[in-house]
Amino acid sequence: MVLIKRFILFTISVSLCVSAENNGTFPKDFLFGAASSSYQVEGAWNEDGKGENIWDRMTHAHPESIMNRDNGDVACDSYHKYKEDVSIAADLGLKHYRFSISWTRILPSGYDNYVNQKGILYYQNLIEEILKHKMIPVATIYHWDLPQSLQDIGGWTNPLLVNHFVNYARIVIKNFKNVGYWITINEPKQVCVRGYGAGDFAPGIKGSGIANYLCAYLIAKCHAATYHMYKDEFPHYKAKMSITLDGEWSEPASNKKKDVEAAERRNQFEFGLYANPILNGDWPEVVIDRIAERSALENYSESRLPIFTREEIDYINGTFDFLGFNTYWTLLVANAKEASIKSSSYKNDVRAVITKDPKWKLGSNGNTIVPWGVRKMLQWIQKTYNNPDIFITECGVSDDGTSLDDDDRISFYTDYLDAILDAMYIDGMRIFGFTAWSLMDNFEWTGGYSYHFGLYHVNFSDPQRTRTPKKSTIFFRKLAKTHRIPQV
Numbered sequence: 001m002v003l004i005k006r007f008i009l010f011t012i013s014v015s016l017c018v019s020a021e022n023n024g025t026f027p028k029d030f031l032f033g034a035a036s037s038s039y040q041v042e043g044a045w046n047e048d049g050k051g052e053n054i055w056d057r058m059t060h061a062h063p064e065s066i067m068n069r070d071n072g073d074v075a076c077d078s079y080h081k082y083k084e085d086v087s088i089a090a091d092l093g094l095k096h097y098r099f100s101i102s103w104t105r106i107l108p109s110g111y112d113n114y115v116n117q118k119g120i121l122y123y124q125n126l127i128e129e130i131l132k133h134k135m136i137p138v139a140t141i142y143h144w145d146l147p148q149s150l151q152d153i154g155g156w157t158n159p160l161l162v163n164h165f166v167n168y169a170r171i172v173i174k175n176f177k178n179v180g181y182w183i184t185i186n187e188p189k190q191v192c193v194r195g196y197g198a199g200d201f202a203p204g205i206k207g208s209g210i211a212n213y214l215c216a217y218l219i220a221k222c223h224a225a226t227y228h229m230y231k232d233e234f235p236h237y238k239a240k241m242s243i244t245l246d247g248e249w250s251e252p253a254s255n256k257k258k259d260v261e262a263a264e265r266r267n268q269f270e271f272g273l274y275a276n277p278i279l280n281g282d283w284p285e286v287v288i289d290r291i292a293e294r295s296a297l298e299n300y301s302e303s304r305l306p307i308f309t310r311e312e313i314d315y316i317n318g319t320f321d322f323l324g325f326n327t328y329w330t331l332l333v334a335n336a337k338e339a340s341i342k343s344s345s346y347k348n349d350v351r352a353v354i355t356k357d358p359k360w361k362l363g364s365n366g367n368t369i370v371p372w373g374v375r376k377m378l379q380w381i382q383k384t385y386n387n388p389d390i391f392i393t394e395c396g397v398s399d400d401g402t403s404l405d406d407d408d409r410i411s412f413y414t415d416y417l418d419a420i421l422d423a424m425y426i427d428g429m430r431i432f433g434f435t436a437w438s439l440m441d442n443f444e445w446t447g448g449y450s451y452h453f454g455l456y457h458v459n460f461s462d463p464q465r466t467r468t469p470k471k472s473t474i475f476f477r478k479l480a481k482t483h484r485i486p487q488v
């Protein structure tokens with residue numbers, strides 16, 4: 001009997017030991033890289049034939065909506081300094097550099113009637129430079145800078161946008177053969193909920209509860225149409241294609257059933273709404289039911305959530321070769337009472353009270369720093385979408401930019417990477433790359449130049465936009481070289 005007990009105890013402790021540790025090492029072929037996006041770094045907003053996009057319009061027409069009235073007119077001046085950007089990325093020993101393509105640099109009018117060769121040349125040069133430095137170019141086709149001309153006809157609420165997007169994507173794909181991974185659209189939730197719901201992001205539409213769902217519906221169709229076009233028309237291309245979704249973990253504020261349900265509901269609204277059509281087919285059930293219920297309470301004759309046809313569900317389902325995943329933060333979620341039925345909004349649909357645990361550390365922009373939240377989000381993705389291959393296309397933290405000794409960034413990456421290793425080794429997730437946001441400080445949307453996410457500091461008052469390595473570059477270089485989390 002004692003022997004049996006001892007054996008059981010031994011087995012438990014061995015298995016606990018095995019399952020409580022990762023081996024601290026990323027696989028040899030794991031990709032470490034850094035990211036940027038066109039509007040946030042390029043500048044040259046009206047040079048060489050580039051047309052106006054919605055962020056040009058918003059920052060110029062409503063400068064008061066951006067901290068310090070900043071804008072991306074010059075940004076990091078990467079349009080002129082791209083060689084330096086690529087060389088500082090290569091200096092970190094990175095395997096990939098993620099950038100995005102500015103639609104109006106390629107098609108100044110937004111439409112495909114005129115292709116701007118100078119725009120094509122800029123990205124061809126950038127891609128060649130990345131390859132020359134033995135890195136993989138990871139290209140995002142759309143990172144929020146919609147042509148203003150297309151916004152003038154409704155932007156992401158006009159069903160015709162799907163065709164215009166595919167026409168643009170085709171030109172891009174045809175001209176940039178050497179891209180290693182394609183991301184169709186970056187973070188559709190931000191595009192829809194902030195651009196067409198709250199309206200604090202360009203194009204500034206306040207259409208919460210209606211326009212944000214129309215946007216999500218069109219983005220799903222647009223992503224799928226682009227994926228199908230790519231597979232049909234470019235069968236000889238090897239690069240994999242997907243979409244990038246941002247996952248902010250909703251942790252139940254208590255063990256109460258209602259709070260646990262509210263957290264699950266919020267995860268489905270915030271992530272599932274964009275992921276489910278592509279990875280499982282159709283909207284998440286809880287989202288369909290909840291918006292239908294609330295729409296009925298508000299006296300609508302039909303749900304405010306557009307319905308996919310059977311044909312659309314099948315067309316969109318499975319249009320991914322991996323999942324692009326951006327991860328930053330976690331929130332606490334409790335159930336909320338039903339709000340007054342006098343107004344429709346995304347918030348009233350989600351019906352949740354959102355808070356932050358005061359014990360959590362924060363980045364300078366208020367994002368919580370919760371490494372275990374990332375692991376939980378990854379576990380949720382694993383369970384909900386049948387363990388897809390995952391490329392972490394962004395992860396990072398902001399500081400106030402006052403010091404190059406960014407120890408907080410180093411501990412952020414140390415803890416998040418450790419949680420990711422747990423997800424890989426203990427939970428069995430198939431994660432094949434990690435991308436720092438960002439290579440360098442840049443235009444942080446409505447935060448202007450006040451929030452610094454870079455591994456390199458950029459001096460925005462210097463016309464040269466000088467890049468200076470922060471302490472975290474030492475950390476990242478060691479990480480990329482050894483594939484182990486450096487102890488610094």
Ligand code: NOJ
Nearest residue numbers: 037186187326394437444
């Ligand atoms: C995600 C977005 O893709 C990027 O543009 C932004 O700067 C970072 N999050 C940081 O907020």
